Amino acid sequence: MSVFLAKRFATFFATLAIASLLVFAVLELLPGNVAQVMLGDTATPESIAALEKKLGLDRPAPERYTHWIGGLLLAETANSLSYGSPTAELIAERLRVTLPLALLAMVLTTVLALVFGIYAAARHNRAGDVGVMLASQLGIAVPSFWFAILLILLFAVKLQWVSAGGFPGWSEADGGGIGPALQALALPALALALVQAAILARVTRSSVLEVMREDYVRTARAKGLTSRATLWQHVLRNAMIPVLTIMGLQFANLITGTIVVENVFVLPGIGRLVFQAIANRDLVVVRDVVMLLVAVVIVVNFVVDVLYALVDPRLKASDA
Template sequence: MSVFLAKRLATFLATLAIASALVFAVLELLPGNVAQVILGDTATPESLAALEARLGLDRPALERYIAWVGGLLQGRTADSVSYGTPTAELIAERLHVTLPLAVMAMALTVVLSLGLGVYAASRHQRLGDVGVMALSQLGIAIPSFWFAILLILLFAVKLQWVGAGGFPGWSEDDGGGLWPGLKALLLPALSLALVQAAILARVTRSAVLEVMREDFVRTARAKGLSARATLWRHVLRNAMIPVLTVTGLQFANLVTGTIVVENVFVLPGIGRLVFQAIANRDLVVVRDVVMGLVAMVVVVNFVVDVLYASIDPRLKASDA
C-alpha cells in the first residue's frame, strides 16, 4: 500500500508542477504586454510602468514563475488589480458558494445515477431499462444551463417556490442562514446534477450488466441468495471501479462547470469571479483561479486512485 500511495503521490506532485508551468506560460504567451492588456489601449506610459513594476513584469519570466509558485506554497498570493486584495481571499470567499454547490450537485448525481443505473440493469431490455436509457440520452443532449433556465421558469416563475437567483449568505446576521442558503443552491445543483446523472447512470448500468454475467454471481444465485441481495451485496461493489472513475471526473467537472450555472442564477461563486476578472482584464485573478481549479481536479483524481485501492486490492498488488 505504501508503494502504491508513493507512486500516486509522485504523480500528483508532478502533475501540479507541470500544470503550474503551463498556466504561467499561457499567460506569458498572450500577445502584447500583459500590463497593456489589463489597462487597455488608452493607458499612459506612466501607468503602464507602474503596473509592470507592481506585477513584477520588469523581472525575468523564470524569476517571476519561481516567486509565484513559492508564494502559493507559502499561502501568499498577489493582489488583484481590480479588487486590490489578495487573490487567495477572493477565491476563499467565493468557494463558500461554489464548493457547497458542487457537493450538493454531486450528491444528487450519485443518488439519481446509482438508483436509475441499477434499476435499468435489473430490468435489462424491458420497459424500465428502455425508459431510463431514453431519459439519460435526453439528459446528455441538453446542456446544464438550459436545464437551469427551465427550472427557473417552472419553480421560480410559475410555481414561485424558490427565488430565481441570488444568494442570501450562510450567516443569519446578513438575512441568510443554512436553510435559505441551501434553498438558493437547490435549483443550480439540480441543473448541474441532471446532466452528470444521465452520464453516470449509463456507466452504472453497463458496469452492473457486465458484472452480472460473471461466474461468482451465478454461484451466489445457485446457493440460494435472492436476486436483490446478490445485486446489492456482490454485483454493485464489483461494478464500482468504472463508476468511481467517472464520479471522480464528474466532481472535478462540477467544480469547474459551475461557472456558467452560477451566472445564470447570479451566484457569487468562482464562476462569477472568473467572468468579472476576465471583464476587468484582471489576469492575476484569472491565473490563480485557474491554478486553484487545476489543483482541485488533481486532488480529486488522487483521492479516487486511493479509493480504487480500497475497493480492488489487485491495483495495489500490481503496483507493488
C-alpha cells in the first residue's frame, strides 16, 4: 500500500507542478502585454508601467512564477484590481456558495444515478430498463443552462415556490439561514445534476450488467442465492470501479460547470466571480481561479485512485 500511495503522490505533485506552469505561461508569458490587456487600449504608457510594477511584470519570469506559487501555498495572493482585496479572500468567500452547490449536485447525481442505473440493470430489456435509457438519453441531450431556465420558468415564475435567483446567505443575521440557503441552491443543483445523473446512470447500468455475466455470479445464483442478494453481496462492489471513475470526474466537472449555472441564478459563487473578472479584465483573479479549478480536478483524480485501491485490492497489488 505504501508503494502504491508513494507513486500516486509523486504523480499528483508532478501533475500539479506542470499544470501551474501551463497556467502561468498562458496568462503571463504568451505574446502581448498583460497590463495593456487589463487596462484597455486607452491606457497611457505611464499607467501601464505603473501596473506592470505593481504586478511584478518588470521582474524575470522565474522569479514571478516562484513568487506566485509561494503566495498560493501561504494563501498570500495578489490583490484583485477590481475588488481591491486579496484573491484568496475573494475565492474563499465565493467557495461558501460554490462548494455546497457542487456537493448538493453530486449527492443528487449519485442518488438518482445509482437508483435508476441499478433499477434498469435489474430489469434488463424490460419496460423499466427501456424507460430509464430513454430518460437518460434525454437528460444527456439537455444543456444544464437550458434546463436551469426551464426550472426557473416552472418553479419561480409559474408556481412561485422559490425565487428566480439570488442567495440569502448562510447566516440568519443577514436575512438568510441554512433553510433559505439550501432552498436557493436546490434548483441550481438540480440543473447541474441532470446531465451528470443521466451519464452516471448509463455507466452504472452497463457496469452492473457486465459483472452480472461473470462466472462467480452465475455460481452464486446456482447455489440458491436470490437475485437481490447476489446483486448486493457480489455485483455492486465489483461494478463500482468504473462508476467511481465517472463520479470523480463529475465532481470536478460540477465545480467547473457552475460558471454558467451560477450566472443564470445570479449566485455569488466562483462561477460568477470568474465571469466578472473576465469582464473586468482582472487577470489576477482569473489566474488564481483557473489554478484552483485545475487543482480541484487533480485532487479529485488522486482521491479516486486511492478509492480504487480500497474497492479493488488487486490494483494496489499490481502497483507494488
